[in-house]
Structure formats: C-alpha cells, structure tokens
Amino acid sequence: MQKKTLKALALCLIIVATNASAISELKFNGVHYLGFTSSKEDGGDRESNFETRRNYFQVKAYFNKKDYMRLTLDSFQETKGSNKDKGSWLTRVKYAYLYLDEVLPYTGVEMGQVHRPWIDYEEHHGWWFRSISKVFVESGYGAHLINSADLGVNFKTKLAHFSSEIGVYNGEGYHAIENGEGLSTEARLTYHVYDSSKGRKPSNDYINFSYFGIKSLEDNKRGNNDFTLNGLHAVYNTKQFLIAGQYIKADNGNNDVYEGDGYSLNFEYRPMDKFWFIGRYDDWDQAVASNGGGDRKHYLLGAVYNLYKQVRFIANVRQTDYDESDSLNAGIKDETQFMLTAEVHW
Template identity: 40%
Template sequence: MKKVALSALAAAMMSGAVYAETLTLYTDAKTGQVFTTAGEGRVEMGDFVDAKSVDMSQRESESSFSEYKDAMKKYVNVKSHAKTLDFSGTHYFGLSSNTYGANNAKGNDTSRGFEFRRNYLQAKAFFTDKDYFRVTMDTTDELESSTGNANMYVKYAYLYLDKVLPYTGVEIGVAHRPWIDYEEHNSWYYRSINKVIMEDKFSVNPTTGASLAVDTMNSADMGVNFQTKTPYFSSELGIFDGEGYHPATNQKLSTGLSEEWRLTAHLMGNGEKVGKYKLDKDTYANISFAGIMSQDEKYDGSTQTDSQTYDKNAYWFHAVYSQPEFLIAAQYDVTKYEYATANANDRKLKTWSVNGEIRPAQDWTVLARYDSVKTEYTNSLGAATNANNTNDGTQIIYGVAYDYNKNVKFIASGKTVNAKQSTAALALSTDTGATVGDMIDKQSWMLTTEVNW
C-alpha cells in the first residue's frame, strides 16, 4: 500500500498540478500499517492524492502542451550563429513650419510639412554577454533636405569588443566618432528637434541655397574608436577617414586621416554610467576636452584637387551639470580650415553654446538653448568678407517636452535664427533690398513625436 501511495505522489509532482483536496496518511512505526487518522505511535507520511486525480492532471497537461504546439505554429523560427539577437528602433516624426527672410519681390519664403527627421532601425548580434556586431540603418526626410526624398544610409556597422584593454572596449567599422553621441546622451537630449552645435546647420534656405552653418562634424565614420570608462574618467580615442558616414566623396585619392578624441572628468564618480544616466534620479557633473586633427578632407561632391582639399583642426571645452530638477551645459569651440592651395574659404570658426532644462513636474520638461557662431576668414579677401559678417549668426531654441511613457515623448518647440551677413544678394533676388542675411534668417515651429523601442 505504501508503494501505491508513493507512486501516486510522484505522478502528482511530475504533473505540476496543485490540488485543494488531499489525504493525509499515517503509519505505525512498529507494524507498518497505514491509517487515515492520527493516533498514538503513528507517524505522518504526508499528503497524497488518489490515482484518478493524477490521471486527470496528466490529461490536462497533455492538452495544454498540444495547445502550446498549435500556438507556436503561428511564429517563424529565427536562426543565427549569434548567442543573442537584439532589435530596437528610434523614430523622430514631426510637423514643421519654417519662415525665411525676404529673398524675392513676393516677400518671405515659407515651407511647411511633415518630416521624418530620423528613422533608425538597429540590430545587435551578441557573441558573448558584452561582444557584439551592430548595424543601424538611418532614413531621413526633412524639409530642408537638398534631395527632396528619403535617403537611407548605414549609420553604424561595427564590431564591438569589450575590455581589449583595462576598462576599454573598441568599435571597428562605421563607428561612433568621439563627440556627438556623448553630447546627445549627456547634455543635449533633444536630437529629435535639433542637432548639437558641432553638427548643426543653423539655416539652409531651400529656394536659394543660402546657408549659415557650423557643421564641423557628424556622428559616425569609417574607422576605429577606443572607449574607456572608469568612475572618475572616461575617454574616446579614434582614427577615421574624416568625411563622415554619408559623404559624396571617398578616400580613393586621399591619404589623410582624422584623429579625434574626447577626455572627460566625472566629478561625481559615476563615469561608468556615462550615456546611461536617468535624468529623474541621477546627479552628475562632467567636464570634457575634445578635438579633431583631420588631414586632406574634401568638400562633398568635389574632385580630389588641391584647391578643394583642406586640413581641419578643431578643439572644444564642454561642461554639464544635471540633477533631477534641472540641467545646465555650456561649451566653447574653435575650428580652423586650411586649404592645400590659396583658397577664399580659409577660415576659423569660433562658436559657443549654452543649453538648459527645468523639470517642474513629473514627465514635463522646459528646455532652451542659445548658439552663436563667429567666422574669421584668413585669406587675402578676409578683410572684406569679415566686414560683411559672412557666416556669423545666432540661434535660440526653446520648447516643452512631455514623456508620455518610457517609449514615447512629445515636444512642442520653436527656433529663431538671426544671420548677421550683410552682403547684398542681387544675383539671387529680384528685390534689390534683400541680403544674404535676410534670406537665412528663419523662424521655425515644430511639433515632434519621438519613439524609442
């Protein structure tokens, strides 16, 4: 009888079922007899179920497994040599209205419409817990785009190997350049409405092509980038082609490379979290020095000639402080362009930027930013060019952001660009009173939906 009861118990345990009605059995230590009630000299054996209940449980388990197999037929098997596959996306969709200064006899030039400012689709194939290969596709369709259609680029395509040196990993391929990603994930969190100043084109008039820009660098390029993280210090040191991840030109007739770096002190000792701060919880204070030494770069679309080839050297200082209630950041940048032969575009850009945000209530943020660029032309025509304030100007960005949930954010924002250039633009306008500066002046209003998954 004991063997039968124990077999029933084992079957019940294997079925994974729990029953409300059970039977407690006892045995006499001397005679071995089994009883259903407690008594003197009787030892409890445990709770048991009858064989009929066990049989019903097994049938229910078989039925559930059959239903599971039927449900799995709806899915497609994914095969990979990677240990784990990770998919994600980032999307910036918005409605923009831009009004430019007078550039013809009809008055102002206005553009209005919906735009896909960014559409990132990303896949990571992990070979170990930390080593992986990443591919990110980037699609953009903006009102000020020169092509007028959505372009798709490989934004990132690199192998990441963790701890190839103490505290240091490396990206190999179309990798992060040291600066842009750092600033976008530590001090300016609103790439969906405007680029950071080092990558920014303040204004590009879609009708005339007149522009005001800093545009020193973009965020990715072909090369290698070593990334170090410790509590009080982090850095990125990279070597790249220099033209960026979607240039119209290539390295076919070029030998120059770009050495780039970022060195950051983390005063609060949380440098290992750089790029992964939680704004509603973390407090951090970071000071950075970064730069570029790039040789033999070319204008997009130009042929490889001395008159179109330049060296670009830049350095900048940046500081940010953030706590759950607010954030404040500032930077000063100097970028110098020197052409291989005498060229009217030899110049030095001095730019500075201040941005901040206040978080008055949960999920709400008020943001603002002020940028300024001053360009000094150093060629033989520099005196006249500088007198006309060519490529000088300011912009103010302001807005309110609402975190709908952890995946979706809504932003209402505006931007005011004031170009200082004063040269009369007779060749570009039938209105003799218009100037290049008037054409570039811009007032923008934007409604933005930001999605991350």
C-alpha cells in the same frame, strides 16, 4: 524605403535568424522622429510640412555578454540634386561595427563604421533632443563642421572618474564619399567630477568636464592637412534641471573654409517628471560663407511632455539670426521655425 531596400533588409533578417544559434542574443530596437515644422524667412512666404525626420532600425548580435556586432539603418528623403531618386525615401548605413570589450585594460574598441568621439556623448549627457536640433558642432544653424559616424576605429575607455574615446577615421563622415584622402585623429577626454549613475539618464546626478578635438592627418575635403578642431564642454545635471555649455574653435591653415569659433549654452528645467522646459543659444562666427553663411545666432525654446518612457512630445520655436553687417551673409535671411515633434523609442 524602396522595394530593393526592403528585400535586402528582409534577407539580412532571415540570414541572422537562420544563424541565431551561433550567437548568444539578438536585440532589436528603433528610434523615430515624427513632426510638423512651419518656417518663415524674413520677407518670404511661410512653408509648412509634416515630417518623418529620422527612422532608425538597429540590431545587435551578441557573441557573449559584452562583445557584439551592431548594424543601424537610417532612412531619409533624398531632396538634393536632380537624380532619379529625388523625393524618394532611401536607406543608408549609419553604424556597422564590431565591438570587442577589454582589448586593453578598461578599454573596448569599435571597428567598422563607428561612432566619432564627441556627438554621441553630448547627445546622451548634455543635449537630449536630437529630434529637434543636432548638437552645436554638427548643426547647420551652429558650427556645421562634422557628423556623428565615420569609417575607422574607436577606442573607448571608462573608469570611475574618467572616460575617453580616441580613434582614427577616414574623416569624411558617414554620408560623404570616402576617397581615401581624409584620415583624421579624433578624441574626447572627460573628467567625471561626480556621477551617481550606472547609465545615461536625465534623472541621475552628474558633473562632467570634457575636451574634444580633431586633427587631420592627410589632405581632405577641407582642402589641406591643417584642419584642427578643439572644444571644451561642461555639464551639470540633477533630476530637476540641467545646464551645459561649450566653446569650440576650428582652424584650417591657409584655407578659411571650415574656420570659425563660437559657443553654445543649453538648459532643461523639470518641474515634474512628465513636463519639462528646454532652451538653447548658439553663437558661431564663421570665417567664410562656403559653410552655411557667416556669423549667426540660434535661439531655441520649448516644452516637453513625456507620455511614456518611450514616447515624448516636444513643442518649440527656434530663431536663426544672421549678422547683416557681415558680407558673408549676403542673400541669407533670418528664419523663424515653429516645430511639433513626437519622439518614439522602442
């Protein structure tokens, strides 16, 4: 982090601490993805790097037991462009929202820079390993269509056998320029067939079926107002294993950029509490090359060691294959990666 960022963060903490009497409780936590990756493209040289992929710092200020303000900061290294910050570690706001519970029956609302409906749900029900790969709809090796947060409002409903998130957003995502030309509606609807949990834990038994979708309301970065995304997802989890699968299709009217369809499957096998095996397969058919190439397949296999509840280690290999017969993949090489990761929560 830069000195200005650290000073700003320290000032925010001082202000919060000074006004702590105005709130009932403060909660702090952090998440870190630390790792080593060795990558090689076909015919190319091997590249190996130690990494700190993500460092999240979060504070929640509770006004009562259910209503709160959340701020989540995300550090990252600037690697693009030629500006003066290239190579520096910067900090951006991931989430900054007010949550009010029961604004409607069984429904709360996030206002500000909020969750988009789908990605956070999948990361806490179907794919628990954000530290080594983003979910299918976000990953550059998969569909590469949206990210996890945006400015807007998100209504979150939860019943015994049904939950949903429905919102209106700027549509550009939290690290794109918000130009007021991308409003979209986004939704997730989930039927909880069976759920033994009162929280999101791999050890709980549950079966869920979900629909998720996006519809642009105005012209946006995708070039028109006809962008739609529709997806179906199912997951079955027990203490011993998890299996999940999904299908998504993206259409963009007369503009082929951001169009495509594909599916993803993943599993976990947990022979012991501390030792797991994981795997995933992504298959995406891309309309044009402007969104990361043409048709591609992504394979991932790994092993997980849970040292503590807060610390896990992951070793995995991943392979991305690009269809050589697809002219959209001209110049893009197949890639193999070996990864070692320490995932830390506190």
